[in-house]
Amino acid sequence: MHYKKSGTFLYVFLSVFLCFFSSAHAKQQEVVVYTALDQIFSEPILQEFEKRTNIKVKPVYDIEAVKTTGLVNRLIAEKSNPRCDVFWNNEIVRTIALKRKGILTPYQSPSAADIPASFKDKENYWTGFAARARVLVVNTNLVKPEDYPTSVEDLANTQWQGKAAMANPLFGTTSTHVAALFATLGPEQTTRFLKQILANTTHIVDGNSVVRDMTASGEVPFGITDTDDVNVGIISGMPITAVFPDQAGKGTLLIPNTVSLVANSPNPEAGRKLIDFLLSKEVEAKLAASESAQIPVRKDVKTPEGGLAQADIVAMEVDFEKMTDYLDESTKTVQQIFMK
Template sequence: MSALRRCAAALAALLLASLAAASEPVVLYTSADQEHAEVILQSLQRQGLAVRAVFDAEASKAVGLERRLTAERGRPVADVFWNSEFLRTWRLLRAGVLQATPASAGAGVAGDFCGRQVACFGVRSRVLALHRPSMEGQPRPTSVADLADPRWARRVAIARPLFGTTSTHFAALHAAWGEARFVEFLQALKRNQVMILPGNGDVRDAVVAGKAWIGLTDTDDVVGALRRGQPVDMVFPDQSADGAFSVYMTAAVVSHAAHPAEAARLVQALSAEAVERRLIEIGAVQMPLRAALPGAPEIGAQRPRLWFVDPARIEASLDRSIRLIREHLL
């Protein structure tokens, strides 16, 4: 083979490799509910973004993906992490598993975390789901602390507080209340024989069925029940104090991602205003971080007071709160 032909063959091989790389989808790890995420991803794919999504199970979600991303940090499989909450994103960013991904979405929330380091969008809050028939004529709880009231013994359900938003919420309570009050709360829940269920969806289902009168869960679960006409009411707790503990979605590029440019483009697309609006419409989140966007109709015209906690404070309490939960509640 002549030098010219060898050169031509090499160029052809290089071109084919380039085309193959360009056609490879961006690998997305996400803890968002699959039914909601697929709606968004199908829309983005119609815009020319090729994405292969990897989901996780209901009970573990972000926790399981955090472990997987950490285990793969030497040779990452994922290009982007789209998290349904923020704490594990913060931890992965601090550990160098994720790289800073500047974005306009959510700027100003949680110091420089949102906007400068990750994209933040779409809010869910921790609320009390009430079984309407059982609670008729009963004084309604107005705070998370009310769940420890003996009057609600054997009537309260929570998700297992080692995972997901319940774990994040309990870490925030530990940070805000201090250890003594937090332990007292856990012990009171145990005395009251609180129902500990696998996930937030199970909590909602227990309330809908009347097995629990009160459930601590997320707004998306309760709004879904309301849209199905099920007999539940939704209470945003602690409106006379800090407000309802709230989480927001986050997205960032994985460090040393195989497709960094495409990954950055996907993060920008996920955090766009149109996507945040669509997430509210399909029930994935109920409120926007963008003040100009409306929330879900079930929230009402007057937005509730929301409690956003600095991820650093929650991270500092997470491991300790989990140890205390194991010791005093489980």
């Protein structure tokens, strides 16, 4: 009798323990996010989401030299067996390219309701938020304000021969910029311009932050990079400033972050929750107030004093779908010109 009671007690104990363990385990969600936004800016946002939701975030960050492209290629390679739930890209054309390859799945986030239609996919495959601008970074010790370069075309101006720097145009936002030029100027004019940049002995380097650092050190008086890189440099005391190019002409290119849900992902429910969080006004405000000084796509998101707002910039008029149409051609052209 004693043994029977003991056995019954043990059975009940184990049953309760297993039920508790299973319940606790079931409540523990996780989400895998691939992000091309610099870790220093994206990590605090992801940590805040994890803290609020108790959903374990497993981030995979990009590296500077192959910005964006590395994660895009990984997503393509994993198409038949997705490991990522959410793709947080720091640009847009390769996100659209992933949609066209069947890598993404639609999700209409309630957080995106007040995001302008121009920053949303009509079929809800991606949503844009928190933009950066492509700017000229200038060394303030080497160049007087009246002599600042004012146009992207100054990269090919013989006045600046051998005195400018640009990130490898195969990757990151520089690649996006080339696609934008193909879409707005046309392939012929853009190809000619790229050849002129190379002929002007412009330094081609491994990333936008390298462009900034070369400019700050005086190795070159100016270069082309993104607003976040310049702002971080200014905060750290570098003798640099940002010039928004072509404000009297075609305007400055704005490139939004984009977020999308991966098709057949392992944790779609958690993925949708993360997307809702990333597309909130709060996150746009946080990115605007951070050292990256990102530009809200919503007009009613307040920026800090000295921060950047769309209203302050003459933006280049672009068609993101058309830019993506030209992506393969622009990439091949860059390879032919710069990778000989």
